[in-house]
Amino acid sequence: MTNRPAIEWRDEFRTGISSVDHEHQELIELINDAIRVMDSEGDRDLAIEKLGDVNAKVSAHFALEELIMRQASYSEYGAHKEQHEDLLDEIRDLMDAYEGGGYATQRAGFVTRLTSWFVTHFSTMDSKLHLAGYGH
Secondary structure, rough: OOOOOOOOOOOOHHOOHHHHHHHHHHHHHHHHHHHHHHHOOOOHHHHHHHHHHHHHHHHHHHHHHHHHHHHHOOOHHHHHHHHHHHHHHHHHHHHHHHHHHHHHHHHHHHHHHHHHHHHHHHHHHHHHHHHHHOOO
16 A cells, blocks of 8 residues: 555635635545554554544534534535435444454445545535535
8 A cells, every 4th residue: 555645635625715624634634544554454453543533523523514504594404414424424334344354345445435425525515505604
């Protein structure tokens, strides 16, 4: 494996809100860090800990976004929350695959799905939310 990030930041991920883009970049870095540890096939406990950190950070970010949407009676809350749940499911699947020993054979598919999720969610759902003035 290379040291190249599994998920690279792209212009398509930008929402146009610098603080949101920065937080999204941090989430991607955290995911990449976990994938690097898993790819190294080194410290299994550290990899599981990193995946737990990813899950916790992503969950906290989503909880804050969802609170903002509920407080603002955001009309697309349900669809946005559903996409959040989809990513959390992907992260839990990745955790299960790693713990079950099936990570290596499923790695490429996970990275592709996660990247696709970020492209779609950041550039559509989060852009709409923040461009509508929510979360400022």
